[in-house]
Amino acid sequence: MARPESALAGNPAHRAVPEALSLVVNGERRSLEVEARTLLVHALRDSLGLTGTHVGCDTSQCGACTVLLDGAAVKSCTVLALQADGAEVTTIEGFATDGALHPIQRAFVEHHGLQCGFCTPGMILAAADLLARDPEPSDETIRRALRGNLCRCTGYQPIVEAIRAAAGEAA
């Protein structure tokens, strides 16, 4: 049943009031308007077209939407876009520098740390956060650091190997 024209006036209770937001994404200042309820992940995907940040669940379990917020890994489905006002955000699109893959990205390619790839951006950014805090993590530490990132394809072992290899390269 299509919507009658008379209803187009709408209910004020539902009117979305846009709010201004300014943040630095992948090194570039971006200004946009979002509804107050907009989650960071949706601002990144829908307003900025950064679709490498994926949505895999509604409950902050899967970690597919992980980005770096002022250098720390956060699940961008758990942050309101407005909470990121003034912050620096790095998404997977901004993780490679000067056209070269980041060592973690390269390690994921070479160590087969991905299959379908849907969890991969979140895995890589979670790994970046880990290696920034602990440059030489044990396998146990790596596995613990990934507890908020679900992968259904690989069985994790090649992901752990990739992160270990990237750590070795950076060390």
Next chain:
Amino acid sequence: MSDVIGVARPRVDAPDKVTGATRYAADGYVHGLLHARLVLATEAHALIRGIEREAALAVPGVVAVLSAGDLPITSSDSDRTAEPLAREEVVFAGQPVVVVVAESEAAAEDGAEAVVVEYEALDAVVDVEQAMQPGTALARRVEEAGDGGDLESIHAGVDEGQDADEEEQLSANVVGRVTRGSGDVPAALEASDAVVSGTFRTPWVYQAYIEPQVCTAWLEPDGSLVVSTSTQGSFVTRGELARAFDLPLDRIRVVAEPLGGAFGGKFALVEPLAAGAALVLRRPVRLVLTRAEDFQATNPASAQVTHLRIGGRRDGTLTGIEARMVVDRGSNAGWGVEGITSLLVAGPYRWEAHDLRGYGVQTNRFTFGAYRGPGAPTAAFALESLLDELAAELEVDPLELRLRNAVVQGDVGVSGSPFPVIGAVEVLERIREHPLWQERASLPEGEGVGVAAGYWPGGTEPAAAVCRVDKDGTMTVVTSAVDMSGVSTGFAAIAAAAFGLPPEKVRVVSADTASGPYAGASGGSKVTYTVGAAVLRAAGAAREKLLAAASEELEIAPGDLEVVDGVVRAVGAPDRSITVEEIAGKALRFGGRYEPIEGHGGSAQVRGAPSVSAHLAHVRVDRDTGEVELLRMAIAQDVGRAINPALVEGQMRGGTTQGIGWALFEELTHDENGQLETGSFLDYAIPVAERVPEIDTLIVEVPAPDGPFGAKGIGEAPVVPAAAAIANAVDAAAGVRLRELPMTPPRVWAALQRAGSSAEPNID
């Protein structure tokens, strides 16, 4: 070319996937896009008495509120493709009832919340065994019409057995019955030295692909329908949509986007909703399921109850097997796994007599769908558990018992057909060598190692492929196969090896249904075996064109030429040569004199290529808490030929890990009213990195005669016996036999209490 086939290389799609450049089905920008949100049934079984839409339509941005009667569906079938929204009867909690379409996701969500559906509740049928009894309430009251279309046959290509005799009085909820019989089972069991039996229960299990189901549909200016979607099969989706909407095939174009996981679950569930709305509204519509919707409204693996009895003789010969297998299909009337599971419960073993019965039963839980090796992990859990018990009774080593009865080529299976080439013996011999097995007697108290084996028959379906060489000397391979497991990387290697190019010079394109050569859905472990064979022939056909041109250029007979790393040269005189690039340049130009360097190839495999896997699991059982800690696993699998060993190991580990989920964590449960209790990743645990051990992979290569370079489909076998191996390890570690999955701490603890071992809790 030995430097291409059998060499580990990174996936061709890896660079895009690590940089966020891959566009999944939810990612593409579409002008004028509308967003859809679903209203799901809150009752497990009910009649729809009314739908209040006005409040939803009043939400700014809401464009339409559509129920079943609003979609332009002509089919009266009652499967999920033809009935994407419940008509008059709701048959499970979470069934889509209304789709709200709006200018934004947020408006669609607000609109969906404002819809009020009035239900008249009916008795919910939630106990699958109760549902079989004559006179019990029916899970669906409104008469069925038609069948489930093409989806039934795509998963395994195994025979479905004979229809059951009708002597048994059963409820109309029993919609599928299969019997397989041969020999005198009671006599065989009577003449056995030991007979063991048990009832095994497995729950509904969710595929849990990380990318929720998603589809975008729009109409082209000529009115044809385009569907951009996350699916395992483009042609099967096109066929399903044509059936639902009564559209000619050439009026539908299905584009299978890169797949964010599927494992059997992505077959024409969301496409009819997005397409139906687009056809009504004549605007692009995208439906991205939320995870909550995906849990409730999709199609997980069936719960199953297996009553099994087997016998053997002291010399280690298996005698008779008798199974009664009850499969909970939920609302799926079209197909179920009772046919496959009642075949696979016999395992890769010889039996003197068998009587195997499968029942597919409708209930008010979900809609059953395929999940990696449908019906196989459940069958292996029962059989492989009992084989260990039988081995103990017979005082035979459990691995030797399996080896002594393992099928070889020519043995007639319970399907009634002889097995083709099969590597059961080789796989069992290989896993026997692993240190976990060799050293199992010297483990500390509370630890144990278990073994189990299983197989997947392997599907077949005709397929075609095209290979085209461009002016720059690179090749494009075109198929319509959906890359679910890395097959594109394998196709590149196959084409490179067959043609004579370095694999870096081959790109693989997955075409849509308007332009691509035919391929079936990616399922049943058949893509490399069938489409890969087509790629091999297509590359060979292109090579013939290349050699014909090169022969004229070099004035050497084609039979005296070879192609190495992109150069055609005379055998034995490598300085007499011409590059592929030069020949392509001479062909692809105005006035050129050679046919384009292209080839088309097809395959129609008539023999399946079963893949056998065997697992070892090493566990520690905490007697105080019942927790099973998985310390290590090993898997040996016959893969025919590993085109790319890294990708093969990826399938082996990934499948094993899903088996770990079956064994220890995963369970979709309902309350007595049919309400889902575990509808998020908070409540439904899939294996996380911390709970998955190192998994050793042992690749066994028994070449498949018809496979490309001997390769076969390998995706499903690794999940089959994993849970059974873990169950056998739990028994080895703690002396308790779990007959219900998953083996959660409460279940293991209760089993320990029943066994009377360590009954005293440690209170100091």
